[in-house]
């Protein structure tokens with residue numbers, strides 16, 4: 271089997287914006303699905319990719335939210351309701367998308383929640399694992415045929431640097447409910463590690479096909495995602511000009527770059543930050559862990575695949 275090309279370095283940096291990294295691209299005729307299109311990085315990605323001519327399928331928890339977001343972004347999109355923590359909703363969303371009968375050029379798995387202070391569960395699963403990972407697992411699997419119909423379909427998993435701070439062992443298969451132990455941040459880390467492992471396992475499964483899967487860390491951006499984090503960090507970082515936080519235009523750059531850059535044709539199974547290849551954690555690079563997560567996710571979501 272031919273190996274995917276190594277991800278090349280780009281001229282872009284942490285200061286580059288989504289507008290800059292897609293400048294000059296003509297995305298007319300491309301269909302791009304974005305989850306979490308109504309806020310933060312998803313909204314900015316939708317705005318920029320629509321401005322480059324792409325047909326956007328914008329997913330939000332409700333049809334109305336997606337429509338309102340499109341109006342805010344000045345984008346003409348196909349709005350679709352998709353609540354990732356409700357697997358019936360994910361199934362309905364994919365049925366609606368599949369009925370459109372279009373190849374999907376980019377599947378941008380962007381939506382997410384972070385650091386829920388109290389343990390929340392559904393289907394016997396901890397909510398961040400369910401929303402960030404399993405909802406996207408069902409979505410991607412049910413749309414994979416449409417991605418494979420595109421000439422070079424790309425799956426972009428929006429992970430996080432936070433994947434480095436997952437639970438001990440990476441994924442606590444014997445505590446996916448959080449009932450034995452729960453910590454808001456290590457469970458966020460676990461869900462973001464799951465995004466990365468899923469991307470790597472997808473890349474392995476897609477090898478030899480025209481489709482690719484890659485994961486990204488967008489940087490640290492003050493969006494509504496941060497609602498459970500003290501604003502002190504951001505106030506201090508901007509007051510002292512720490513080079514940590516960036517704005518939403520910069521935050522959406524890496525996912526838009528990985529979704530569209532001609533230089534990344536065929537690149538799969540890579541992890542990016544600041545529009546360049548980056549080093550993921552030791553757990554993220556463990557293929558056995560990725561395969562086990564895939565198998566367990568298939569079991570957990572068996573009724574919805």
Ligand SMILES: NC(=O)c1ccc[n+]([C@@H]2O[C@H](COP(=O)([O-])OP(=O)(O)OC[C@H]3O[C@@H](n4cnc5c(N)ncnc54)[C@H](OP(=O)(O)O)[C@@H]3O)[C@@H](O)[C@H]2O)c1
Nearest residue numbers: 306309310311353354355380381382430490491493494495
């Ligand atoms: N911001 C950062 O510093 C940062 C750093 C690393 C990684 N990330 C990742 O970047 C991605 C985007 O985050 P963001 O900063 O743009 O946050 P955001 O502004 O809070 O956007 C998150 C999006 O996810 C949606 N969402 C949440 N729960 C959902 C559910 N159950 N079903 C469907 N959609 C749901 C939200 O919808 P509602 O508005 O309806 O809640 C919203 O559209 C996330 O995956 C996050 O983990 C962000």
